[in-house]
Amino acid sequence: MSKLExxxxxxxxxxxxxxxxxxxxYLINDTELDKEQIQATTQVLTKLIYGFIRTNGTLFRDMTSEQYNKEYHMFYDDFFSIIENSGVNNVDFDNFTTLLDEIIGVANSRTDTLRRIKKSMQEDEADDEEDEGLEIKISSEKEDDDEEKDAADEVSVVTGGANVVHDPKDVGVTAERAVNDKIKVGSNKSANVIEKVGIVSNEVKTFDVEELDEEINxxxxxxxxHYRPKRKRYR
Structure with a gap:
């Protein structure tokens, strides 16, 4: 017996x-039997044999309609033709089963190919969705960067270009630094005025009253x- 896969x-x-x-x-040449009867018997036996084909532990007749239609129904005519013609032509069992085994192998290969095609299509769709999501994310990040860059440009205009913003994320820091610098400049001016006032104040405080009294004394x-008024002469 040949090895079947x-x-x-x-x-x-x-x-x-x-x-x-x-x-x-044996009965084809029996004169007591009508050829139509033999033909009818052949069709009945062919259907029985087809139902008892088993692969992967399941008979064709016990398979669910979904599995059978998906995997083997397409090859029904091929199976039916092999069984009937093998029986009519007295093909030995080994050759008969080898032919059926090849058809089952073709059906399995077709099913496996369709499964891989479907999986590949699903993976491609997933990749497309991932790429689309990535493009949306990049576009969103670019818009955020543009907005931050515009904000940085505005800060640069306000600060007179004193501070160059390299990172859009430092816009807030740069703006705060610019304000602090202005406050610092104002503070320095105030400090200079206060310092000058302090000097004047010290000069006033060091004014020596005793020396002034001594000078008076x-x-x-x-x-x-001495002012002596002139006497008025009368005539």
Missing amino acids: FLEINRNFKSYYRTLRDVNY TFESEDVF
Whole structure:
């Protein structure tokens, strides 16, 4: 017996095929039987054999409609033709099962190919969605960068270009730094005014009153100008 890769032999399957061969070999020339009767019997046995084809531990007749239609229904005519013609032409069991095994292999290959195609399409769709999401994210980030860059330009105009903003994220820091610099400049000016006032204040505070009194006290009386009014003469 040849080694089969997909077809699993069971007793009913083998028994029905032997009967099919015997009907077409021993009874075909029986004058008591009508050829139409033999043809009808051949069709019945062919359907029984087809239902008892087993692969992956499941008979065709026990498969769900979904699995059968998806994997094997497309090859129904091929299976049916091999079974009927093999029985009519008295093909030995090994050759018969080898032919069926090849058809099952073709059906399995087709199913596997369709499964891989579907998986590949799903992966492509997932990649497309991922790429689309990435493009949206990049576009959003670019818009955010543009907005931050515009804000940085505005800060640069306000600060007179004193501080160059290299990173848009430093806009807030730069603006705050610019304000602080202006406050610092104003503070320095105020400090200079205060310092000058302080100097004047110190000068006032160091004004020596005692020295002023001494100068007043040492002021000589003879140095005082005496005003003598002229007498008016009467005639």
